[in-house]
Amino acid sequence: MVALLVAIPAGVAAGMRPGSRLDSAITTATLFGLAMPAFFEGTLLMLLFALKLDVVPSQGYVPFSDDPVRSLRLTVLPALTLGLAISPYLSKLVRSAVAEVAQEPFVPFARAKGLARWRISVGYVFRNALPTLVAALGLTIASLIAGSIVVEVLFNWPGTGRLVVGAVTERDYALIQALVLVYGVLFIVVNLASELAQGLLDPRVRLA
Template identity: 40%
Template sequence: MLGFIVKRLLAATGMIFFVVSFVFLALYLVPGDPAEVLLSSQGGAPSPEVVAATRAKLGLDRSVLEQYVSYLGRIAKADFGTSFVHDEPVLDDIKQRLPRTLELIGAAAALAILIGLPLGTFSALRRGSLLDRALGLWSSVAISVPVFVLGTMLVLVFALTLQIVPAGGFTPFSISPARHMLQLLMPAITIAVGFSATILRMSRATVLEVLEQDWVRTARSKGLAVRHVVFRHVVRNALGPVLTLTGLQMGSLLGGTVLVEYVFNWPGLSGLLVQAVERRDYPVVQGIVLVIAALFIVLNLVVDVLYSALDPRVQIQ
């Protein structure tokens, strides 16, 4: 197990270094001068002298290699630089916004697993039944509906018509726990609906595959209770692919919750990333993309370790 973890850690470190380099170089290949964009957003056409002074202030007058080396040195010290627009440390914005996005994704993932895994298991155990067909239809619809459509419908029905929950916004948990949870509920459900349908399909497919194994038939022939065989043997062996899928989905959601945060006015990291891209605020874009990529890599590392704990054959392969 230790050797397996060390290999995964080395691979994760190499991937993070690649992401750091790629993010830096990709942004500097984008057409346009960040200094001119920044000054133009303040109104009027900036003079060449002002643009040159701004470039020097931002460190853009140095060669790309010098900027790259400086960037690596700052990243090694967890210094993501200063925002071009707000002139504040990028790390402060990330620290403020990241927990909100992680909370939203974590709540959605918990709901999706609690819904998708049991339903997928029951669907596999009732293969071909009316329940199986109904769940298959529901999963197709849930995956097909865009999150902004579903989110808008939830706001229309539960916030504006029934007035059960707030339409959106954010209230810190420390100020009002009840209102915070109510504001979190609808965006989490919006993400969880499609997520749970994906988990349902994967869990159904893996449970069906495990049910066809010889050792399952042997366990049944020995007279073991169906509940014991399913929950002690079948579900545990089917969790590996479901766990992998969940990790990948959560990683993609780190940067893909833009529409949900916009619909429900949830001040997360994805919304900040969109604003930074529009303003050509390179340090903010670099910092957010790097954090999202690092979290994605770490999350998949955790999934690999958990997968190997569930199935020791993974370590051998």
């Protein structure tokens, strides 16, 4: 959700104005984001929001059923870390898809009809670029799996990520094989779901 909230507005804004200063600024920020590893982003967020500003806890995990407020506060930094790590990749894809769709003949026709810019961007351009975003979301599951390992260790969260690290440290090969199998099945299922969703959104990619 964090990645989509960042990537969609940035990608649409850059794609609707290719070559502009806004496009250059977003593209530059995207390159910085792609080059920055997740553990470095998480450390910076922890230093800023937990230690400097003291608005959220730095580490720990509390089940939502035990303390909903503290659980959500402890989720902020891990969610931001994973979301900001994935958003540059999604933003770049959205920008490319939107810029490509914006060159289609129906876009100048919609402008000639006097439609508002936001309506053209959302109702016409982004709607036709949506299948590309859905396909990209399936591919980000690999980044989420790898990022979850870093985030769980960095923010001291219990989960399969820390389980992987512990299994590697203890040389528990059976557990490592089981976790790799689980991750592989999850990757296949998510990608299959994204392909099916893309077919529903775009009739051109449906199988006969």
